[in-house]
Amino acid sequence: MWKYIAKRLLSLLPVLLGITLLVFALLHLIPGDPAVVLSGERATPEQVEALRQQLGLDRPLPLQYLAFLEKLIRFDFGTSIISGIPIADEIKNRWPATFELSVAAILVAITLGIPAGIFAAVRKNSWLDNLLMSGSLIGVSLPVYWLGLLLIYLFAVNLQLLPPSGRISVETGFNFKAITNFYVMDALFKFDIATLKDVLAHLILPALTLGTIPLAIIARITRSAMLEVLLQDYIRTAKAKGVPAYLVIFQHALKNALLPISTTIGLQFGNLLGGAILTETIFSWPGIGSWIYEGILARDYPVVQGGVVFVSATFVLINLLVDISYALFDPRIQYK
Amino acid sequence: MNHKRWRFPLLAAVCAFAIILSNCGNPTNNNQSENPTTPAATQQGVLVYGSGGQPVNLEPGNITDGNSIIVQQQIYNRLIEFKPGTTEFQPSLATSWSVSADGKVWTFKLRPGVKFHDGSDFNAEAVKFNVERWWNPQHPNGYRNAGKSYEIWQQLFGGFKGKSESLLQDVVVVDNSTIQFKLKQPFAAFPAAIGSGYFGIASPAAIKKAAASYGTPGSLAVGTGPFIFKEWRTGDRILLEKNPNYWKKGDPKINQLVIRFITDPAARLAQLRAGQIDFTVDLAPDQRKEVESDANLVAIPRPSFNVGYLALNPSYKPLGDAKVRQAIALAINNDQIVQAFWGNLGKHDSHFTPPSLNWAQSSKITEYNYNPQKAKQLLAQAGYPTGFDLELWYMPVSRPYFPTPKPIAEAFAADLSAIGIRVKLNTKDWAAYLSDRRKPPGFQAFMLGWTPDYGDPDSFYYPHFSPAATDDIGNWKNDKVTQLLNLGRATGDKAARAKIYAEVDEILHNEAVRLPIVHSQPLLAKRKNIEGWIPSPLGSESFEQIEKK
Numbered sequence: 001m002w003k004y005i006a007k008r009l010l011s012l013l014p015v016l017l018g019i020t021l022l023v024f025a026l027l028h029l030i031p032g033d034p035a036v037v038l039s040g041e042r043a044t045p046e047q048v049e050a051l052r053q054q055l056g057l058d059r060p061l062p063l064q065y066l067a068f069l070e071k072l073i074r075f076d077f078g079t080s081i082i083s084g085i086p087i088a089d090e091i092k093n094r095w096p097a098t099f100e101l102s103v104a105a106i107l108v109a110i111t112l113g114i115p116a117g118i119f120a121a122v123r124k125n126s127w128l129d130n131l132l133m134s135g136s137l138i139g140v141s142l143p144v145y146w147l148g149l150l151l152i153y154l155f156a157v158n159l160q161l162l163p164p165s166g167r168i169s170v171e172t173g174f175n176f177k178a179i180t181n182f183y184v185m186d187a188l189f190k191f192d193i194a195t196l197k198d199v200l201a202h203l204i205l206p207a208l209t210l211g212t213i214p215l216a217i218i219a220r221i222t223r224s225a226m227l228e229v230l231l232q233d234y235i236r237t238a239k240a241k242g243v244p245a246y247l248v249i250f251q252h253a254l255k256n257a258l259l260p261i262s263t264t265i266g267l268q269f270g271n272l273l274g275g276a277i278l279t280e281t282i283f284s285w286p287g288i289g290s291w292i293y294e295g296i297l298a299r300d301y302p303v304v305q306g307g308v309v310f311v312s313a314t315f316v317l318i319n320l321l322v323d324i325s326y327a328l329f330d331p332r333i334q335y336k
Numbered sequence: 337m338n339h340k341r342w343r344f345p346l347l348a349a350v351c352a353f354a355i356i357l358s359n360c361g362n363p364t365n366n367n368q369s370e371n372p373t374t375p376a377a378t379q380q381g382v383l384v385y386g387s388g389g390q391p392v393n394l395e396p397g398n399i400t401d402g403n404s405i406i407v408q409q410q411i412y413n414r415l416i417e418f419k420p421g422t423t424e425f426q427p428s429l430a431t432s433w434s435v436s437a438d439g440k441v442w443t444f445k446l447r448p449g450v451k452f453h454d455g456s457d458f459n460a461e462a463v464k465f466n467v468e469r470w471w472n473p474q475h476p477n478g479y480r481n482a483g484k485s486y487e488i489w490q491q492l493f494g495g496f497k498g499k500s501e502s503l504l505q506d507v508v509v510v511d512n513s514t515i516q517f518k519l520k521q522p523f524a525a526f527p528a529a530i531g532s533g534y535f536g537i538a539s540p541a542a543i544k545k546a547a548a549s550y551g552t553p554g555s556l557a558v559g560t561g562p563f564i565f566k567e568w569r570t571g572d573r574i575l576l577e578k579n580p581n582y583w584k585k586g587d588p589k590i591n592q593l594v595i596r597f598i599t600d601p602a603a604r605l606a607q608l609r610a611g612q613i614d615f616t617v618d619l620a621p622d623q624r625k626e627v628e629s630d631a632n633l634v635a636i637p638r639p640s641f642n643v644g645y646l647a648l649n650p651s652y653k654p655l656g657d658a659k660v661r662q663a664i665a666l667a668i669n670n671d672q673i674v675q676a677f678w679g680n681l682g683k684h685d686s687h688f689t690p691p692s693l694n695w696a697q698s699s700k701i702t703e704y705n706y707n708p709q710k711a712k713q714l715l716a717q718a719g720y721p722t723g724f725d726l727e728l729w730y731m732p733v734s735r736p737y738f739p740t741p742k743p744i745a746e747a748f749a750a751d752l753s754a755i756g757i758r759v760k761l762n763t764k765d766w767a768a769y770l771s772d773r774r775k776p777p778g779f780q781a782f783m784l785g786w787t788p789d790y791g792d793p794d795s796f797y798y799p800h801f802s803p804a805a806t807d808d809i810g811n812w813k814n815d816k817v818t819q820l821l822n823l824g825r826a827t828g829d830k831a832a833r834a835k836i837y838a839e840v841d842e843i844l845h846n847e848a849v850r851l852p853i854v855h856s857q858p859l860l861a862k863r864k865n866i867e868g869w870i871p872s873p874l875g876s877e878s879f880e881q882i883e884k885k
Contacts, residue, residue, distance in 0.1 A: 036767040039487070044804070045774060047487065054485065083392045084483050085552050093553075093570045149602055156610040164610045165603055167572060170384050170594050174575060284598045284607075286571030294389065294599060299767070 004327065008320055019312040020072065023305050024065050033057065034081065034299035055081060068305065077306035082298050087306035090291060096181035097167060098280070098287030101210060102272040104203045108211035109218050110265060116215075117222020117261075121230065122249060132219065139216030148209040148282035155205060163202050165284040172198045206283040210276055214268035221264045225257035232256075259330055266322035270315040380884055381591040383866075386604045386616035390571060390597040395551030396536035396559075397470040400488050405533040406617075406876040407595055410576055411453075412536025412559030415444055415463070416527050420870035420877065421639060423692055423791030425527060429458065429537055429560065435828050439522025440505075446513040450583050452539035453564045460509040465540040467507045467517075472497040477540075482548035492529045492789055522826035524833060525792035532790040533876050536561070562588040562880035571597065587880040589868065608633060608861055614884065615862035615869060621681050621739055627861045634864055637681050637857035639873035640690045643796065644737030644785035644854045646748065651810025652780040654724045661848035663714035665704040667755045672706075673747050674854050677740060682856040686845055689796045689837075690855040692873045695830070696793040696837035701845050711755045723756025729773070729782035733766045736858050737785030744853075745783060773808045782808075783853075791874055793837045797821055800850060801840075809849050817843055 035052040052058045056067070071078055077087035116136070120129040156164030163169055167183055168176060172195050179186045184203075187196035229235065230253055238248050273288075280289035288307055295303030391404035396412055399405065417428040430444040450458040468475045470489040473496050478484065486496075495501035505518040517526065542550065542558035549555040553568035560583070563576035576593040596613055598604045601620050607613045609630055617638075619627070627635040648664060650656045670684040686703045689696060715723065730745035731738060738744060742763070749759035762779075764772060773779050788795035799805050802821055806812045817840055824836045844850075860871055868881040 030765070033767045033771065036771045045771070045807075047491070048771065051485070051487075054483070079483070083552065089554075090570060097571075149606070152603065152606045152610075156612075157606050160610060164606050164612055165598065166596060166612070170382055170596075170612070173573065174382065174592060174594065178569075282600055282603050284572070284596065284600075284603060286569065286597075290599070291571055297599075 001327070005324060008323065012316055012320065015316055016309075016313060020069060020305075020309055021065070023308045023312075024068060027301055027304055028061055028064070034301060037299045038081065072309065077310075078302040080295075080300050080303050082300045082303075087302055090303070091288065091306065091310055093181065094287050094291055096183075097285060098273060098276060098289060100182055100184060101203065101206055101276060101280070101285055101287060102269060104207035105211035105272055106214060106265065106269045108207050109214035109268065112211075113215045113218030114222050114261065116219040118226055118249065118254065120219070120223040121226035124227065129223075133223070136216035136219045139212045142212060144209060144213075144278045145282060147212060148206070148279055151205045151209060152282070162205055164205070165202075165282070167199065167202050167286065168195070169198050169202070206279050206285055209283070210272060210279040214265075214272065217268060218261065218264055222257065222261050225260045226253060229253045229257045259326070263322055263326060266318060266325075270318035270322075273311060273314050273318070382594060383590045383592070383615075383879065383882060383884060384594045384596060384613045385879065386598050386607055386613035387595050388597075388601075388604070388618045389599050391574070393551045394557035394565065394568070395484075396466070396538055397486050397489060397534055398484050398551075400534065402618075402875055403597075407574060408536050408557075408559075409533060409561070409876050409878050410563040410593060410880075411557050411561045411565050412538060413561050414531050414533070414535050414537065415446075416531030417878075418531070418791065418872060418874060420881070421872060423528075423641075423873060425531065428531075429463075433527060435526075439524065439826055439828050440519045442517040442519070442526050443510070444515050444517075446515065447583060448513055450560050451581060452542070452560055453558045453579060454539050454542055456539050456541045458537070458560050459512045460515040461512075462540050463515045463537060464507050464509050465543075466535075466537050469543070470535070471502070471504055471507070474498075477543055477547075479548035484548070488534050488789070492532070492534075522828070524825055524828050525790060525794045528790040528792040528795075533874065534789070562878060563593050573597065582880070584880065589881065589883040590879075593879060605861070608863065611863065614866050615860070615882075617858065617860045617871075618736075619859040619861060620734075621678055621859060624679065624681065624859055627859070632864050633861050636860045636862060636869075636871060638860055638871040638875070639692055640683060640855035640857045641692060641791070641873035641875065642737045642785055642787040642856060643688055643690060643852050644735075644783070644856060645688070645850045645852050647779075647782050647784060647809055647850045648848065649778050649780050649782075649809045650812050650849060651777050652726075654718075654720060654726070655780065657718045658847060659714045659718040660720065661851075662704070662846075663711040663718070663755065664752065664757070665848050665851050666707045666711040666714070667757070668748055668751045668851070668853075669706040670704075670853060673744060676747070677744055678854060678856055681859055682854045684852075684854055686852060687841055688800070688844060688850065688852050689793050689841070690873070693791070693793050693796070696834050696841075698838035698841040698845075700838075701842060704848075704851075708751075708754050715755060715757075720756070723758060725758045725760065726752065727760050727762055727780045728752075729762045729764070729769065729779045731766065731769060731783055732763045735785055736787060737854065737856050738783055739856075741783055776807075776810075778808050778810060787875065793833075793840075794821070794824055797837070797840055798825075801844065806849075812847075812849050814843060814847060 033052065035048050035055060035057055039048050039051055056064065077091070079086050080090065116132050120132040123129050152164045155162045176195055179189060183199040184196065187199055235248060235252055238252050276287060276289035277293050279285065280287045281293045284290070288311060292304060292307040295307060387403050387406065389403045391407045392399050392401055393404055394408060394411065396408055413429045415428060415430040416425050416433070418424060419426050429447055429450065431447050433442060433444045435442050446460060446463065452458055469478045470486045472478065473480060490496055494503040503519055503521065503523055505520050508516040508518065510516055519526070536559055539558040542556045546556040551557050553570045557565040562579055562582050564579050566575040566577050568574045574595040576595070578588050578591045582588065598607055601618065601623065604616045605619060605623055605626060608616050624635055627633050648655045648661045654660050674682045674684045683691065686701050687697045715721065728745060728748060730741040734740065745761050749761060752759050763769070773782055786796065786800070798821055801817050803813050803818055820836050820840050824833055827833050827836060862869060865885045867883050867885055869879070871877060
């Protein structure tokens with residue numbers, strides 16, 4: 001087992017290296033020079049050149065890449081070109097917001113997706129099944145940006161039920177001192193129910209927006225996993241013994257179907273941690289996604305490089321955890 | 337199969353979820369007058385501003401972006417400020433200022449008894465400390481080795497200390513309440529430049545304390561302004577509190593100011609409509625309808641202080657003839673284009689400077705009114721009766737002066753084809769666009785614009801028509817214009833300067849190398865109960881006068 005984990009960890013290195021190379025190449029191959037963008041319409045060519053030297057953009061690309069890599073190995077992500085703030089600090093400050101939103105979104109996806117999938121499987125080919133599955137198809141294909149704005153207009157502007165964006169309302173936020181930057185946890189620590197409600201209310205719309213795609217995927221996977229299990233002999237045996245229907249479904253069938261479902265959940269969660277760029281931007285959510293978006297707009301190379309490398313590393317680590325847990329929980333899998 | 341039995345656990349789950357959902361909307365019984373989730377507008381005494389993005393830094397003299405400047409306006413004062421809604425000076429930290437007869441020494445009398453938010457005294461030494469940081473690369477508290485560049489100082493005042501291009505010779509503390517700037521040459525726009533939003537005066541004690549981190553989230557930002565910096569939550573908001581000892585008695589009118597960062601314009605407007613923010617800026621022209629359809633909102637155009645222009649490069653042979661350039665000016669139906677793309681958020685006239693600088697404009701200019709017949713005649717006289725080919729470059733990005741460059745360029749092309757000019761439209765990545773237009777021979781014709789740094793005609797003309805600034809129009813040079821622009825910089829008297837710039841206006845009008853297309857007005861919006869917000873043409877203003885009714 002340990003050997004397997006060590007092997008998997010080692011295999012991460014080339015993947016991560018590939019990621020750094022890809023991010024670096026993509027950023028530097030798109031035409032346009034950040035020094036020009038940074039100095040804007042008014043700068044003279046000399047000023048642009050001076051800035052280019054100052055940023056080290058005048059050196060050959062391979063050297064720039066090696067410098068970037070060498071720093072990364074020492075866990076030095078560099079500093080933002082625009083604000084001069086260390087990338088590591090920025091990640092530390094913003095990561096909790098992204099994590100909180102991802103957890104909320106995956107909870108939405110699980111609580112709605114698994115029941116929907118079970119319903120669809122049990123009522124295979126009924127109108128309900130068709131409705132749920134076509135619904136999930138729509139869910140996967142909805143443009144996130146459009147869905148987010150639609151929800152804001154519906155629930156925040158027209159019905160005025162929920163706050164349209166941000167993590168906390170102005171009044172509550174003014175005197176709220178975050179301890180861990182996980183606002184839900186912070187509010188719980190302080191037994192501050194009013195703040196907790198406020199923070200949860202702010203989570204709903206972005207979590208729904210972000211959770212839609214994983215919700216649809218989880219629903220579909222649950223359906224097919226359940227269908228497979230429901231055809232097994234032991235289910236027929238259980239039914240024949242007169243076990244109540246819901247026990248058959250939830251105890252016998254679901255338990256065995258959960259394995260592929262939990263894999264999907266793990267992968268989707270990894271996706272969410274990095275895929276929240278649009279959602280975070282629409283909802284002014286101060287996380288990693290909106291920060292990378294601003295970095296791209298401003299041509300802030302270190303921010304985009306650091307942000308993407310961090311997100312990718314998180315993603316492959318979660319992948320690894322999913323694989324390992326799979327190996328632990330499924331007796332049929334041999335780890336070599 | 338009996339399905340009824342297993343419905344119950346599921347129903348229970350769904351109900352639980354629904355309860356959680358509905359509960360969040362319930363009024364809470366905390367001791368605040370407002371329940372945080374009903375958007376019945378934000379609390380009294382708390383003003384919420386929706387910014388288009390996060391500031392880069394709260395350190396004066398080291399930023400140029402609007403999101404930083406508007407926050408700095410709340411924390412710092414400059415030596416001079418502007419009458420609300422205009423470009424006219426009024427005293428701020430300096431109560432009066434004067435210039436020597438030769439135009440080279442500016443003396444500022446400072447306001448006595450003013451204190452920084454940290455309790456330290458504001459005086460001439462503090463001003464010198466700030467100026468030296470920006471200007472002197474050797475200053476111990478400039479922290480240039482941490483990557484600080486103070487680029488804007490160099491752009492406005494020629495160069496840093498020790499460089500021959502530096503306009504500033506020395507900055508001298510005469511006494512506690514008098515400071516002198518000694519210049520190498522006269523520079524009439526000096527007060528306007530030193531009073532621009534970049535140069536807030538910060539507390540020297542706070543800068544020494546925070547060192548290179550000054551002005552970043554989690555550090556300090558200490559000025560003399562109406563609001564005290566409390567907290568900056570990265571990517572989310574900045575919290576400011578009323579300065580109880582502000583030197584303007586009775587200001588600010590509100591106790592707390594919150595600046596939210598909302599990058600997406602559609603999201604900003606949604607926030608405003610939901611009552612989560614009180615006022616906001618930089619909406620797109622096509623959002624005006626939505627603002628006006630909401631009874632709780634008021635749309636406000638910011639007074640124009642920019643120009644969107646079409647540059648015609650004389651180094652391209654057909655455009656070398658002024659008659660051809662004038663023909664193009666006559667062929668473009670500017671009024672219709674501005675109406676179509678800006679509605680009433682833009683104005684076309686024949687001046688390169690915006691209406692707020694009309695004191696420095698000529699009244700003798702004959703507008704190039706849309707006249708394709710006359711344009712054709714001029715083309716024929718210049719020897720192009722059947723027109724010619726022209727490559728016209730449009731910007732790939734939206735800027736305040738050209739929110740939708742491509743369709744506007746298409747309109748130009750349609751108008752020009754009517755007089756026989758065959759236009760090919762081109763574009764390039766924004767960074768390449770900016771740098772390639774300067775590479776000889778440059779673009780034949782291109783769209784660009786300008787929002788200047790300070791409220792003076794010099795800040796429009798000098799960066800576009802002085803000899804060093806025309807490499808994008810084939811190094812076009814007009815000796816008379818060069819001479820007048822230098823004279824304008826050296827003349828102190830406003831009436832005399834008005835004459836000088838009016839003459840520049842006339843020459844440029846006939847030369848037609850950069851055709852003014854529009855002076856646009858960025859769209860701002862506020863909720864109805866917000867009063868006392870007078871947007872400045874210069875792009876940012878203090879919120880000290882704003883009240884919530």
